[in-house]
Amino acid sequence: MEEFYIEPTKSSPEVEFKPEENELIIKGESYPENSFAFYQPIFDLIETAVSKPDEFKFIVEVNYLNTSSTKSFMNILDILEKAYKNGNNLVVIWYYDEDNEHSYELASDFKEYLELPFDIVAK
């Protein structure tokens, strides 16, 4: 797979895929005008990445998601959860801001829905 990078803007996060590590990083805040259009290439990338059995890491450092970005994240995590249940080796590491109670809630709300390994780590 190839490298993939989206620069952060005020309303959209930085997205980086590192093919050697098979690692996807999403960092920043997310409330873009059209969140499904923004996340579609990321859905596609993850689908491709988990189609192989290699270990996959999803690293998140996001403190704010609007509701349509939340739905997009749910979609990403759904893809990962399915792959996990199919026997893929993958992990989610979610960094939260200790000073912001919503930041932890955001992560723990997602974790609740999932069985895949999901670490919530203070940053």
Place this chain on the structure above:
Amino acid sequence: MEEMDILQLRNMLNKYGVIMSFTGPFSQGIIEEIGSALRSYLESKSDSKGKIFKVFSVFIEQTQNIKNYAYSLSDKNEQEEILLSGVLNIGLKDKKYFVSSGNLVKKESVEELNYRLKKINSHNKKELASVYREKLLKSDKLKDGEGAGLGLIEMARKSSEKLIFDFEEVNESYSFYTLTIKI
């Protein structure tokens, strides 16, 4: 033609505790700029990060709901009319922040919206959390503006009181819809 009395307008905004007020078409750029200004202001008042995010999040959902509603209509003139009608006020009254928005809605949209708002208000916080979860997990079909239903529920979850809303008939095509959330 009578000149507009700006001082009177300012006094009126003051009276209701309005900190920021905007009217006109919300572009994504304007939403981002007002959002940043709002956050800097709240930070300068040393509100907790949690509270700042609550107010910010309600502001984002309110403004994006107006845009999503406008773009859900197929008629370009109607879209424009609705976007132009948008009004947004953020303020502080009786120690509570409020985010108040108003915009035109097509008359035929009123019944459904009114029903949804009433239904949301009939739920307590725990029920709202489970309705939110239900909607979030039903994400097999992702479309633009589909977050809108989720947006109202999210605002209700962040609100310290019930949603305050009203519809007022403007003409044969439109009503004016107002929504206030107190945080």
